[in-house]
Amino acid sequence: MFTPRLRPAVALPAAAIAAMLAAAGCSTADNAATTTNESPAAASGGFKADTAACDDPAAATKKIEGTWKVGYSAPLSGPVAGVVTYALDGYKARIAAENAAGGVNGVKIDVSFKDDAYTPDKAKANATQFLQSDKVDSLITFGSGPVGAIADDQNAACVPLLYPSSSVQQYRDISQFPWTIQYLPAGDAEARYDVSVILKRFPDGAKVGIAENQTASGKGYSNAFQSAAKGSKLQITSIAPTTDPNTTATTLKAAGVDVVYIAGITNDCGPVVQAMARVGFTPKMVLNPSNCADGTAYVAAGQAADGGVLPSYLKDPSDPALANDEGVRKYLSQVTTDDRNNTITVAGWVQADLTINTLKQAVASPSGLTHASVIEAARNMTYASPMLINGIKWVSTPTELVGFDAFQTLVWSAADKRFKPDGDLITITGK
Structure with missing residues (x-):
């Protein structure tokens, strides 16, 4: 049930704020606090990946070291290519900053891009190459059509599709698409x-x-x-x-x-x-x-x-009221392109930031970094990314992908x- 309920933009319960600050060691202005299960695989009642159903069960539980490979099927040409450039600028900047800081517990993130021109058939062909030839560890794409073209194959392969720009309700069905985590609000x-x-x-x-x-x-x-x-x-x-x-x-x-x-x-x-x-x-x-x-x-x-x-649900980096916001300052220190004040650029940055937080949570699990631990982390995560409006969090549970838990009109x-x-x-x- 969706219940519209008004609340002040900063009205988080005091206990929740204290817990978030304790976990992250930062101020409320940072908005980067994280509340997660300590161990996705071992969490009581948490989501557990069914690797027995995978095309290659051993690949799903193999520990990843050195490099996490991401395959991005994106409309580098076609009707939305210009706008997608903004999203990719934000995405690339966040990944580059994490790699420059040493990566996720020493694991660098390597993103490969293939053009799908915003067409499902090309997205499916790209995914096939990513999965079968490139052996990527996770996928991402742009648009509901491409997600629909990719979802069956990547679920069969048990390779996570993490935070694609899509919102179709069908692919939020955990029982049918357990390895698919969409980014846009339901x-x-x-x-x-x-x-x-x-x-x-x-x-x-x-x-x-x-x-x-x-x-x-x-x-x-x-x-x-x-x-x-x-x-x-x-x-x-x-x-x-x-x-x-x-x-x-x-x-x-x-x-x-x-x-x-x-x-x-x-x-x-x-x-x-x-x-x-x-x-x-x-x-x-x-x-x-x-x-x-x-x-x-x-x-x-x-x-x-x-x-x-x-x-x-995203902060506006050009808003004068946010000039001293730690999340905005972090974002602006990483994104230096001319489009950095564009909301679409911010969205791309947040997609990468969600991915990085998911990998960090998976690394901390008893299994270490695997395809299975990453999807388990993605299904057990509450996270206030630094560029989400203060008071808004990303929420994913074993039974429901809430996504962003509030809107600002x-x-x-x-x-x-x-x-x-x-x-x-x-x-x-x-x-």
Whole structure:
């Protein structure tokens, strides 16, 4: 059950804060405290990998020393390549910093990249090569379609798929995909948040139009939103594909909707908003998915993007209020590219940071660093990464991948050219 519950952005229980600080030896500003099971494999009631079902059970439990090999199937070309560059800048910077500091207990992380052009078939081919020829220790990819193409093979091989940019509920089923850990918030949980945010502004109900990207990611967001809206006072009166933003805008305008929900991928939101401005359509509210956080797209949309709403869980390194935040300072010391203030770059950094924390937890287990101990660590982890908004944690349990346990509602300010917080955190309390 997802229960929207308001709480102050820094309102963690005192006992929890004390425990986190004791474990990490840092201040509350660092936000890098970690609460984990001491031993994933031995934890009472913890997740235990079933290596007997693996294609090669011995490989799943073989101790890794020297180098942990990551295979990254990424859209280095194609429709989202430009935005993905930001994510990769953050990802590479965090990995490079960890390696420069000696690695994870002396184990260096070696990442190999292969282009999939954001197409499932190419992602599947890449995964086959990574698994069979390159013998990687873990995988990562970008998009729900590629995750779907990879998931069966990597689960059969018992090679962890760690923190890919995907949110489809199907691959969160631990019984079916125990070796897959997605990064983006659960589609159904985010959809319930979206509905609650709309109803807060329109308590008597509203007409909603969906701008739907035709990829697996877009349809996943759309389907989850439609399901969450059932039985509420929201009426979904139009669903318009985003293939041609001008046609999308014209369709939504003709439907006379009050709210536009953009069920899109990273580079959809700005163009759709610009198109609505071109046809003279200004809905009362525009709600974007959490993955649609590329600030450059909103800047390009100009005044038309003003007031757009976005759920977030990541710190904004350009926020003056966070100038002395230890997590932000750590991030800025590692990421030196021109796009370092972009939320997508931050997301890539956090994906790498989650991976590193998972490896650290696995190293500390009785089994040492193995494929099995890593997936056990990933299934038994509560972690406040330094670039998560203070008060938000990553939570994964043996029975549920919660992921980010809260959202901060943000509203785009065209004048300031950035998102600004609106209200308190909204906590996600499970399924």
